[in-house]
Amino acid sequence: MQSSTAQDAVSAESAEPHSFSSKEQPKKVLTTVETERYGVRWKGKYGTWIEPDIVDAVDPYIYVHGPYCPHDGHGLRVGTVTKQVVRTDTAWICDACDRTYSYPEEGLSDESRIEYEMKQQLKKQRAQAQATD
Numbered sequence: 001m002q003s004s005t006a007q008d009a010v011s012a013e014s015a016e017p018h019s020f021s022s023k024e025q026p027k028k029v030l031t032t033v034e035t036e037r038y039g040v041r042w043k044g045k046y047g048t049w050i051e052p053d054i055v056d057a058v059d060p061y062i063y064v065h066g067p068y069c070p071h072d073g074h075g076l077r078v079g080t081v082t083k084q085v086v087r088t089d090t091a092w093i094c095d096a097c098d099r100t101y102s103y104p105e106e107g108l109s110d111e112s113r114i115e116y117e118m119k120q121q122l123k124k125q126r127a128q129a130q131a132t133d
């Protein structure tokens with residue numbers, strides 16, 4: 001069962017921090033995962049899109065949301081910071097602690113890179129869980 005939809009429509013301009021993922025939130029969350037990338041924290045919900053009695057029948061996926069402040073976990077907003085009087089840069093701003101994190105210059109091309117890291121973590125978690133048997 002292959003489900004390859006055209007999901008590369010995520011534009012770097014949609015800088016709304018919390019609608020980052022092009023996917024729907026999973027209805028049934030199996031586990032959560034976190035990773036750091038671009039200097040900020042991302043969270044992922046690993047689950048399935050239906051409320052299943054039949055989890056085995058559907059492929060779980062990762063829903064990425066964020067970013068969050070690595071310092072206090074507060075949700076970051078996108079804004080601009082002034083650097084050296086004449087220059088303004090796009091940045092992630094934490095309203096809780098006033099820290100700013102520079103927004104990647106090339107933009108957030110897509111979520112697959114973060115997803116990939118999360119998948120590696122999930123794999124590791126699973127391997128560890130099996131090792132404790």
Ligand SMILES: [Zn+2]
Pocket residue numbers: 069070071072073074094095096097098099
């Ligand atoms: Zn903060």
